[in-house]
Amino acid sequence: MDSRNETPEEKRERLRQEELKSNPFGAFGDGVNRAQHGNLADLVGGLGWKGTVVILLVLVIGYIIYKLLF
Known part of the structure; x- marks a missing residue:
């Protein structure tokens, strides 16, 4: 989807997915804290x-x- 037509939720999810790809272990710690x-x-x-x-x-x-x- 073109970034001009992205909703804020879609942009947050896209950025989160990019962060997961670039730093999987840092995201793991964030996920554990978020779940708790x-x-x-x-x-x-x-x-x-x-x-x-x-x-x-x-x-x-x-x-x-x-x-x-x-």
Whole structure:
């Protein structure tokens, strides 16, 4: 696909694949850490802005309820 027509997700994936080819052991360590701790960038990238807003609202509302009860 031409880079002018690439979506941001496709560009991130292409860059990630290039990094895997050039440095496989460094990418292995990143993958292990990502699997253990999660990756916010992948989560937000997959959800889009609406999903991100929903998650933030749930967290804020949960925090407010926690503060009111405890």
